[in-house]
Every structure is written in C-alpha cells, then in structure tokens.
Amino acid sequence: MSSNMLYNHQKEIGDEAFITTKTDLKGRITYANRYFLDIVNAKNSDLIGKNHNVVRHLDMPKYVFKLLWERIKKKEEIFAFVKNATFDGGYYWVFANVTSSLDENGNIIGYYSVRRKANPKAVEKIIPIYQKMLELEKMGGGMESSQRYIADLLATHNTTYDRFINELQRG
Incomplete structure (x- = not known):
C-alpha cells in the first residue's frame, strides 16, 4: 500500500463478522x-x-502495538481497539483479541x-485518546x-487497561 494514500472512507464491519488472522513469530501473516x-x-x-503491519493505519499510536507485543510474548491475551488501513484507500475499526498460539509443550509458535466490530461509542471515545x-x-x-x-488516564479512572478497554466495548 502506498504510504501517501488518504484512507478517507470508512468500511463497516458486520455485527456478526469475525476477522481472523494468524502470524508466525515475527508477525508475518500465515493465514x-x-x-x-x-x-x-x-x-x-x-x-x-x-508483516501484519501492512494494514496498520497511520492514526494508530505505536505504544498500542508495543503493549500488544509485550503481552502476547508473555502468553497473555490482549484486547485493543485498532484502526486498520485497506488496500483501496479505506479504513475500518475493530475490537481485537490477540493471543499466542502454543504447541503441546507450551512454546509460542x-x-x-x-x-469484531468495535462499538461505535467506544471508537468515539478512543479516537481522542489515540490522537x-x-x-x-x-x-x-x-x-x-x-x-x-495511558498510565495517567487509567489512574484517573481508577482502573486497569483491560477493564477500561472491555468496558468501552461493552458500552
């Protein structure tokens, strides 16, 4: 995708849709x-x-992905709101759940x-935070x-990252 593409039209995710990908250990898409x-x-x-970042939108803060990688490398799941770019100049918002895939010995493979579709009210709240x-x-x-x-924001709300993100999605 061109780095100077506008990404100015939003694509809607269906209410029942699940978007699924798998990657290798370096984040390259395998499925x-x-x-x-x-x-x-x-x-x-x-x-x-x-690399999965081929769909990363320029509006996404780098720290969101740093946190994601820290968590999944420790075999912890993470939920996050993600704005992705499309190959035709669009974008879409999702509520992502990312986990490690483990072999029978517990090694990350x-x-x-x-x-899923991100709650539109949550997206309204997350946009200024990401900005x-x-x-x-x-x-x-x-x-x-x-x-x-983010640490200050969570402290102000007297909550954790996981609770904050999940409560936004639930509305």
Missing part, C-alpha cells in the same frame, strides 16, 4: 480468513508472508487474532510519553 481479505480488499497472495498519544509520540517523547499518558 487470513475470507472476511479479512474482503475488508482489506486483498488476495491471499497480497498478504501471506507479509505464532499468534492468533480475532477481531493525544500520537501527538505525544511525534513531539519527541516517543512511546514513553504515550505510555505515561
């Missing part, structure tokens, strides 16, 4: 279900073997993500300033 291919307007050959995080990251503070912002 994408039909719904993922359709929503990003891609063929398997466009995605298999490519890859990662598995299932995404502030991006602003902090770009102002020279990097992911550390974005991380501090």
